[in-house]
Amino acid sequence: MATMKAIRIHQFGDSSVLRLEFIEIPHPQVGEVLVKIAAASVNPVDYKIRQGEFPPVGEEKLPITLGRDFSGVVEQVGSGVGSFAKGDRVFGMVGGDASYAEYAVIKVEHLAKIPENFDFIHAAAVPLAAQTAWQALFDHGHLEAGQRVLIQGASGGVGHFAVQLAAAKGAMVYATGSGKSAQLISTLGADRVIDYTKERFEDVCADMDLVVNLVSGEMQQRSWAVLRPGGILVSTLNEPVRNRPDAYGKNSCFFLVEPSGRQLADIAQLIKGELVSVKVNVTFPLKSAAAAQDYLEKSHIEGKVVLTVDG
Structure with a gap:
């Protein structure tokens, strides 16, 4: 069984409940791709989920891997996927939780290609x-x-x-x-x-x-x-x-945001045309996800916090 690193919680609480674990690499199904994640964004919803303050995620769903958006490279393509290929640089939302990890399976309708003038760190800060x-x-x-x-x-x-x-x-x-x-x-x-x-x-x-x-x-x-x-x-x-x-x-x-690859592609065009830019405030390595969440929660920051994922 091939495994990957992931940041997971088994109970709600403060940042001390985050665990770095090895879990099985998921496999893409029809209409999905497997993405090797390069970077993941840290959002307020992440620590709200961790604290048990986000109603759609209750105790019955634990344990879970945290993280809602990401950037990376398509590693494997499921059946019925024609719009993306192995090696494509992509970003998007996972449609749930799972981007604090080395790999994630994503529905193609939640994905878009990263503009050529964008690196993985800045791209990860965009989707959600x-x-x-x-x-x-x-x-x-x-x-x-x-x-x-x-x-x-x-x-x-x-x-x-x-x-x-x-x-x-x-x-x-x-x-x-x-x-x-x-x-x-x-x-x-x-x-x-x-x-x-x-x-x-x-x-x-x-x-x-x-x-x-x-x-x-x-x-x-x-x-x-x-x-x-x-x-x-x-x-x-x-x-x-x-x-x-x-x-x-x-x-x-x-409202709560809904993943949309179509909208993200439109945003990517604005980024490509330099009508939209991204401010990344700070980056943390994946293993320091707890520190990253604490920083976001306790600081009044400009821009985004991003986790870098080293495979």
Whole structure:
């Protein structure tokens, strides 16, 4: 039995429950490919799963390998796959959990080819965060060119993609962040950066067509006040509370990202055209996944955290 290294949990808890184990290398079935993983992204959902705070993953599913997105090389192709071949450089989402490992089996509809001007580390940082931003803006927020959008938490993993995607669409982009993040947010294409430590976004924004909220705390509920009638408040954290006067006549949405190779291919074209870039904050080796999760959870970081996987 051929084995691989993987970071797994057998119980919920703090980062000490993460284990580096040897498990069997999976085999691709119809419509799947086996990817030799080069790098894996670390996302907030990873430590929420580890803590038992992500309802779709209960104790009955343990043990599991963590990780939701990755970059790597196609190692083996299952039957019925014509769009990818062994040796292709690819990135994508696993459609569940399993990218903190040396290999993963992926459905082809969740995959896209990595742009030639991108390395594995930066590519791994893209799929979950960029697709979350894309789906928030366009699938759920229905953002169009010329509309006004406020992005709450614009310097983080999802936020820094959301600013760039909205700007590339031709929207008027307002974005919040702390003072140290303002310079980064400006370089991403925001028309107005709001330092929330110095000014209230309510004093700057009005008649927003869309607010995308990516931060916990009171900012989500305060966001109702700056939406126009018929505007949309989209959250990646929880369902916005609507029992308040300033929510009347306005819309809201909470969603979980869905893997889409088609969307990822569109994002790859924007990357290739240098309309979208990726900020990688720091990398950790696979064996240090616990430290990587702690860093992401306890630090207010710009950009993404990535695990490098050495075969």
